[in-house]
Amino acid sequence: MTAAFAAWTEPTPWQTRPYGMVDDHAVAILERQLERSDQDQATRCRLLAALVAELAGEDDPRPARAAAEAEAIARRLGDPDLLALALTAGTMVVNYEREPERRAVLAAELGSIGHEHGLPEYEWYAGYIAGTAAAVLGQPEELRRRLRTGRRLAEEYRMAEPQAVQLCSEAMLAHVEGRFDDARRHYAEATGQMRRNGSLHADGFHGLARLTIEVSEGRTAQAEPLARALYEMTGPLPTDAWVVTLAAAGRAGEARRRYQEAAAMPLRPDFFHSIFATFRAMAVIAVGDRAAAEALVTDLTPAAGLLAGAASAALAMQPVAQTLGELSAFLGRPQQAARHFATAQQVARRWNSPHWAARAQAAASLCPPNG
Numbered sequence: 001m002t003a004a005f006a007a008w009t010e011p012t013p014w015q016t017r018p019y020g021m022v023d024d025h026a027v028a029i030l031e032r033q034l035e036r037s038d039q040d041q042a043t044r045c046r047l048l049a050a051l052v053a054e055l056a057g058e059d060d061p062r063p064a065r066a067a068a069e070a071e072a073i074a075r076r077l078g079d080p081d082l083l084a085l086a087l088t089a090g091t092m093v094v095n096y097e098r099e100p101e102r103r104a105v106l107a108a109e110l111g112s113i114g115h116e117h118g119l120p121e122y123e124w125y126a127g128y129i130a131g132t133a134a135a136v137l138g139q140p141e142e143l144r145r146r147l148r149t150g151r152r153l154a155e156e157y158r159m160a161e162p163q164a165v166q167l168c169s170e171a172m173l174a175h176v177e178g179r180f181d182d183a184r185r186h187y188a189e190a191t192g193q194m195r196r197n198g199s200l201h202a203d204g205f206h207g208l209a210r211l212t213i214e215v216s217e218g219r220t221a222q223a224e225p226l227a228r229a230l231y232e233m234t235g236p237l238p239t240d241a242w243v244v245t246l247a248a249a250g251r252a253g254e255a256r257r258r259y260q261e262a263a264a265m266p267l268r269p270d271f272f273h274s275i276f277a278t279f280r281a282m283a284v285i286a287v288g289d290r291a292a293a294e295a296l297v298t299d300l301t302p303a304a305g306l307l308a309g310a311a312s313a314a315l316a317m318q319p320v321a322q323t324l325g326e327l328s329a330f331l332g333r334p335q336q337a338a339r340h341f342a343t344a345q346q347v348a349r350r351w352n353s354p355h356w357a358a359r360a361q362a363a364a365s366l367c368p369p370n371g
Helices: 002-006 024-035 041-055 062-077 080-093 100-116 120-136 140-156 160-176 180-196 202-216 221-234 239-248 252-263 273-287 290-303 320-330 334-350 354-365
Strands: none
Touching (some): 041 080, 062 080, 100 120, 140 160, 160 180, 273 290, 273 320, 290 320, 334 354
16 A cells, blocks of 8 residues: 555646556555554545556546545534545546536635645646646636746646646647647756656656657658557557558558457547547548548547647647548538538637647638538
8 A cells, every 4th residue: 555655745747657557555555554444534535546547547437436535524623634535636637628617616615725825846736737628628827827927836846747847838739839849848857857756657658749740840750660669668558659650651551450459448538638540530531441440530529629739738739620620521421521620720820839720720811612
């Protein structure tokens, strides 16, 4: 229990376990501890928050129940530290891309507690969560404002992990705006900081970040070695990205073989959902899987106004509407595609992204005016 309980000593938007993996042994120990009847309520609250940290981002009802109970305990006890911990757990189990208003409400209360009770780590985290909610709501200026405040707090209190997170956000915004060299530099700086912090995610995250930039620059075929290396480093999660680069490099047979592995993996419902869904859509189109394309249209339509990855404030890819337009064109629905490409232009302009605006405009020009 010690490792699992100690895994989360301060709020962090990063998972405290390898991405896409669950430590079943740690979860079992935590659940056994929670079955005991001789614990005080404050200890139970902390155990529940630790369980959330172990399970958040999975398709599992347990973390939401644990977060709700932790919040109820903290409110009964009236302990601001415990309530801050419980609210932080709550932000992890609210859907990042579909419930931004709820995440913003949690962040507002958490930020007030952090400010009023001298808990700068929670004040920083709350501002960051509020910024990600603003990003999902299509408010990039509010995200930038929150990031400026967060940078000040991270530097003033010398919080090492928040400093790394801030660098990732700066890199994401540089990518969005087409400042690709700046984006690479910021991601490299962030990765160095993450390594110094002992992060589990440094190298895998850096590889994925570099890959998103290569795709945005139109260098998808040249990125095949990078995608292959990422797959070999992290396992099957980036298989869709490898499929996309293989297809772009003209290696259609290999792409189809790898696609069978990718298609067997469900998309994760976490802060990177739209990133991996974008790669999945590109792979689906590359190999001609119409049934999977239909499913992705259904999956992504509720997020049509979103910049892919915005919920993380760490990675970004083209507007979700661009992907929906490409899927619609692939499915032979030019009128729907044109509407999506128009939305994609609006999203790109809102985010000051000339390269994605140009891509959407070019795609729209290929749609017949009367369908």
